[in-house]
Amino acid sequence: MSDMIATQTPRRSLRIHRDDNVCVALVDLPAGATLEEGGVTITLAEPVRRKHKFTLEALSTGDIVTMYGVTVGRATRPIPLGGAIGTGNVEHSTDSARDTTRRSGWQSPDVSAFADRTFEGYHRADGKVGTANYWLVVPLVFCENRNIEVLRECVRDALGDDPHRRYKRMARSLLSGEALPEMDDEAPTLERPFPNVDGVRFLTHSLGCGGTREDARALCQLLAGYICHPNVAGATVLSLGCQNAQASLLKEALAEHDPDGVRTVAFFEQQALGDEETLMRETLTAIFDGLRQADRVERQPAPLSKLVLGVECGGSDGFSGISANPLVGAVMDRLVTLGGSGMLSEFPELCGVEHELRSRCVSDETAERFRELMAAYQRHAESVGADFSMNPSPGNIRDGLITDAMKSAGAARKGGDSPIVDVLDYTEPVRQSGLSLLCTPGNDVESTTALAGSGANLILFTTGLGTPTGNPVVPVLKIASNSELATRMHDAIDFDAGPIVEGRAGIDELADELLTMCLDAASGRYRSCAVRLDQQDFIPWKRGVSL
Known part of the structure; x- marks a missing residue:
């Protein structure tokens, strides 16, 4: 997380990873605005809207666009230094096929404040x-x-x-x-x-x-x-x-x-x-x-090891990957450290970060099963004339997520940084403590339906544009990527991650607050907005054809 965000003072822009060649506008920026990034002064060649991205170097046709330290697109025409990127000059591209090296370990978070906690x-x-x-x-x-x-x-x-x-x-x-x-x-x-x-x-x-x-x-x-x-x-x-x-x-x-x-x-x-x-x-x-x-x-009373956390995102925006999603990932890492379990789903929204996820798998067999399920899903999509690159919705694109790889790189942060202990196909139940990957569609309700069906007893759902999604049997907590959404749709949003973008709070601080809310929801002390609104969404995934 150290490369992710500075939380001490408000900023107008954010370079998420040191290797990125694009930057996120945190506020609307006019043409001619000057910004300092990595010791270099950049003058914007054109206006850049809040949540959208601009280049930190001039790009030629065919040059890759890097964000979160991974490939998220490719320039389809020359883009000047400080130029805004969008669907008119960038297309989907990934480096997901590159070889991976098994990661040797991870830095687990400090969970001493929760060591003796239980839920009812x-x-x-x-x-x-x-x-x-x-x-x-x-x-x-x-x-x-x-x-x-x-x-x-x-x-x-x-x-x-x-x-x-x-x-x-x-x-x-x-x-x-x-x-x-x-x-x-x-x-x-x-x-x-x-x-x-x-x-x-x-x-x-x-x-x-x-x-x-x-x-x-x-x-x-x-x-x-x-x-x-x-x-x-x-x-x-x-x-x-x-x-x-x-x-x-x-x-x-x-x-x-x-x-x-x-x-x-x-x-x-x-x-x-x-x-x-x-x-x-x-x-x-x-x-x-x-x-x-x-x-x-x-x-x-029950130990936190009995919690199974499902994580989901829907109605994502250009801030989801820098606030709400990494915040949920920090909660996931805390729960795994405490002996609990979690599931990261939405395989079409892991496109482009497969190599990173494979490197986190605890065994070659686990990594290979993930590769096989992803490949089978892609083949099935191609057989009906579809592709993962078609995943971003008009709302995603309007708010800064212009390629599937860009959306995926931010979406994957919901899974935190812990080792991946298992890979599950659709409807398979969670089998062991730790983080598992679950094969589901990117469709919000189909995926939350699957998370509950595989055993999640609490679901964290991040959103940047707003969604009322709930589940019939599992509490769903909605986390807003920005404070404006949390205020406007206050009856549907349970937690505001906006202070991370604004520099008013850090991920670690809010992760402890959100985990506390999770324990309150798991104990029946807090009724989620989805429960209060009687939002009971259930859609099974139809993988075959109608006959």
Whole structure:
């Protein structure tokens, strides 16, 4: 981190790594502005917007652009010293194919302040510890989505749990033309019939039939990961009966995740039960029986080694890689040092830094599995006419991330600096303490869905443009890369990393604060913005074709 950022005084620009030939504008800079970088005075050839980059040397056509110390692009035409770079003069390029040397060690952070800390979690019979306690209701096929929605409405009504009541009042007032009632932010205090349960979560999805058999198996593996998640006490499963994702496939997956059968899972097949009223009566009975069972478990102290941290970024901007992402990486390093586990996902957003990640793998086998999964993903993308270089969104580009390699170099910093102990394919559960890589798409919700399915019991999600993303069973903490976003979308952002950019705070200082928030969220003392907004995003990854 020593090359990353100076935090003592505010700056107008930042050279992230000593080998970089571009610099990040921290504020809007006019043409003709002069700046000092590395003892050299640079006069800007043109205006450079905040979050965008300008050159520290003149570049010829074909010259590489270096940022974070790695190749992030190539000049497509001459760019003068102090010239702004963008999609009009730079294209995606990487040096990911270069040979790597295994790193011999790493400098673990000082975690003495957390050495004796615990969190209050739900201890499960399989030895895992949850940061929440939910009952889960899931469909095996999209045909059951309507029934899932009916059950959601009925159960919430019965429990007095209506997170959208304020907006319903708003809608009634707007329709009637009457004065808008005062909009309270918090739910009224009601007696909770199951005080040790955080709620019932209802999943819907678009899979289960009409696709490949491999997609049906992957869906069942994902659902098994959710049903056997430490944040889940048990589940009610709805099946139509004739779909590809048969109940038997899910039962096989459950046996792999839960060989001792400690989870309570009730299956209901609509075609066998017949009429809808029978289906609803039996499933509602199973849900309420499950809630009574789940309520018997109370929060108890647990060591930090029982935390599994998933990290994700979405709506990234030109500051994400210098504030929010390295901040999350510092938290990851702290947790790993304390014996915990973590997962870095989004393989398309690791493009260009593969050699760095391979050098951190603890064995040749681990490094080779990462190489193979990345290569297979790239081949699959090419087979449908896509490429990793197409990853940046219009919002990313508008706010300074103009190539996939540039986006990836910043995104990878969420994984910190610790050794990589394992590489997991989609739906594989986390197997050991330390940092693992998890093969997922760059799609925010598909990736957070996968992180939870592989066992993350807490997710840190960085954003520079703003996103409300949450997860049905795992608390998701949103970290803003800049203070303007944290203020503007205050109801969706949990933590502000903007002071790092502004020079008002250092990464180490804020990492301790963010880790403390993680422990509060894991203990139920802090409700994340996504939980308060009832943001429950769930999208399985469809890798095959529709048939």
